[in-house]
Amino acid sequence: LTNKGRLPCKYKVNLCDQLALYVIVLGCYHHHMFHFVGKILCHLEPCDAVDVDQAVKAAKLAFGHWSKMSGMERARIMIKAAHIIESRREEIAQMEVIDNGKSITEARLDVDSARLCIEYYAGLANTLAGQHVQLPGGSFAYTRREPLGVCAGIGAWNYPFQIAAWKSAPALACGNSMVFKPSPLTPVTAVMLAEIYAEAGAPESLFSVVQGGQETGSLLCHHPDVAKVSFTGSVPTGRKIMEMASKGVKPVTLELGGKSPLLIFQDSDLENAVRGALMANFLSQGQVCSNGTRVFVHENILPQFLEEVVKRTQRIEIGDPLLDNTRMGALVSQPHLDKVLSFVDQGATVLCGGEPFVPTDPKLRGGYYMTPCVLGECKDEMTCVREEIFGPVMSVLSFETEEEVLQRANDTTMGLAAGVFTRDVKRAHRVVENLKAGSCFINNYNITPVEVPFGGFKMSGIGRENGQVTIEYYSQLKTVFVEMGDVDSLF
Numbered sequence: 001l002t003n004k005g006r007l008p009c010k011y012k013v014n015l016c017d018q019l020a021l022y023v024i025v026l027g028c029y030h031h032h033m034f035h036f037v038g039k040i041l042c043h044l045e046p047c048d049a050v051d052v053d054q055a056v057k058a059a060k061l062a063f064g065h066w067s068k069m070s071g072m073e074r075a076r077i078m079i080k081a082a083h084i085i086e087s088r089r090e091e092i093a094q095m096e097v098i099d100n101g102k103s104i105t106e107a108r109l110d111v112d113s114a115r116l117c118i119e120y121y122a123g124l125a126n127t128l129a130g131q132h133v134q135l136p137g138g139s140f141a142y143t144r145r146e147p148l149g150v151c152a153g154i155g156a157w158n159y160p161f162q163i164a165a166w167k168s169a170p171a172l173a174c175g176n177s178m179v180f181k182p183s184p185l186t187p188v189t190a191v192m193l194a195e196i197y198a199e200a201g202a203p204e205s206l207f208s209v210v211q212g213g214q215e216t217g218s219l220l221c222h223h224p225d226v227a228k229v230s231f232t233g234s235v236p237t238g239r240k241i242m243e244m245a246s247k248g249v250k251p252v253t254l255e256l257g258g259k260s261p262l263l264i265f266q267d268s269d270l271e272n273a274v275r276g277a278l279m280a281n282f283l284s285q286g287q288v289c290s291n292g293t294r295v296f297v298h299e300n301i302l303p304q305f306l307e308e309v310v311k312r313t314q315r316i317e318i319g320d321p322l323l324d325n326t327r328m329g330a331l332v333s334q335p336h337l338d339k340v341l342s343f344v345d346q347g348a349t350v351l352c353g354g355e356p357f358v359p360t361d362p363k364l365r366g367g368y369y370m371t372p373c374v375l376g377e378c379k380d381e382m383t384c385v386r387e388e389i390f391g392p393v394m395s396v397l398s399f400e401t402e403e404e405v406l407q408r409a410n411d412t413t414m415g416l417a418a419g420v421f422t423r424d425v426k427r428a429h430r431v432v433e434n435l436k437a438g439s440c441f442i443n444n445y446n447i448t449p450v451e452v453p454f455g456g457f458k459m460s461g462i463g464r465e466n467g468q469v470t471i472e473y474y475s476q477l478k479t480v481f482v483e484m485g486d487v488d489s490l491f
């Protein structure tokens with residue numbers, strides 16, 4: 001704790017030591033060595049101005065070495081990091097469960113996504129190239145794709161390890177270094193990622209972690225040596241990040257919230273539509289930015305859909321997130337659980353769930369559990385339909401026509417994701433063309449392969465993560481003019 005998790009290569013601890021040292025809020029579970037849950041176990045000291053400055057300076061030094069290495073050399077280290085993640089998969093996943101409260105099954109998939117992202121960008125690291133342009137008289141110009149410098153990453157608590165990887169992988173592939181600040185609610189696994197990069201042979205402090213909340217985050221955004229800020233979190237904080245970055249005219253990537261629509265047409269394969277709706281709402285206890293929480297179902301299939309969705313929602317196994325058969329763990333904190341529960345009784349019909357859940361296992365009783373909820377007879381103007389709940393609460397609305405549902409689906413200030421279920425291929429493409437959202441799914445929902453860009457329209461964000469295009473958000477273009485003749489001076 002004394003080094004505040006800032007220089008992760010300086011210490012080595014085993015899993016149990018880490019549990020003792022770093023876990024702050026156990027929303028979900030206690031390991032055999034603890035006897036309470038939902039209890040603050042220890043506090044991490046937030047990094048202050050001196051610490052942040054030191055971290056940025058160290059990252060600047062690392063940038064000097066890293067940016068001069070060839071893409072091939074960078075790729076080799078990143079691939080090594082991916083291998084280490086693979087070999088420590090279970091350990092990282094368990095730590096993520098303890099840190100965040102999500103089920104171990106999901107945590108394993110998050111670790112896989114992090115690894116795949118690092119592998120993917122390792123593959124792109126040596127493809128960065130420019131253009132050669134011929135000019136009159138044998139002169140020419142060329143472009144170079146160069147890194148930005150020290151990038152700041154600021155993460156949310158819902159996918160702590162995965163967010164740290166999704167931000168660092170493209171940043172490092174382009175030759176940048178990164179100082180990352182995880183959410184103070186989930187401070188642990190980003191530190192493990194820093195250890196892993198160091199172990200893989202990255203220059204010291206190429207990826208380092210500063211701990212703390214908004215003060216530390218704002219110190220990072222304002223630091224003159226930070227070239228770019230990549231943020232995942234809520235819209236109000238995203239707006240502040242952009243404001244702070246604007247002082248230094250720094251580019252930002254913002255992955256913000258959503259209130260995404262899922263459209264289920266009469267001709268859908270109902271079984272898949274139901275599965276899609278569950279995937280759109282209940283991953284990570286519903287704490288997912290891209291969740292399709294406004295489920296519009298054609299009126300003719302509404303009764304069958306509701307019957308099936310409610311039945312399966314009631315069957316979701318809630319409880320000890322470290323057990324393989326658990327599908328829903330604990331929410332991230334008591335205030336967040338209270339906030340989510342407050343959305344339940346706001347006029348819609350509660351078809352199932354929406355109540356605090358007390359596991360039978362006495363050692364889990366202090367955790368922040370709730371039963372997943374389906375709300376029926378929702379209306380467009382209801383609070384549960386308008387605001388991001390960020391919990392396991394699905395709002396179901398009925399519709400009649402394609403035109404009507406499109407208009408209603410787009411009637412939001414957000415535009416992160418959207419989905420459509422239909423067997424009609426023309427309708428599917430026509431509908432996605434008209435949906436105002438950055439990530440659209442046809443006949444599926446909430447899959448995030450790292451090969452494709454992910455990000456939002458409207459107030460859901462700026463820039464993209466994943467996919468080839470993200471290289472552009474972590475690099476800049478330099479144009480070089482080369483004169484082969486004499487200077488044609490006007491003076």
Ligand SMILES: NC(=O)C1=CN([C@@H]2O[C@H](COP(=O)(O)OP(=O)(O)OC[C@H]3O[C@@H](n4cnc5c(N)ncnc54)[C@H](O)[C@@H]3O)[C@@H](O)[C@H]2O)C=CC1
Nearest residue numbers: 155156182183213214217218233234237240256257289390
């Ligand atoms: N769409 C998404 O992916 C997410 C949405 N949320 C939503 O946001 C709500 C609040 O959750 P929070 O974790 O408090 O989200 P937040 O957006 O306030 O925090 C996200 C990150 O930004 C940092 N931060 C906060 N204020 C900052 C500032 N002024 N300058 C620099 N960094 C700052 C936080 O420490 C954290 O690391 C949730 O209840 C949920 O509705 C939260 C997490 C992710």
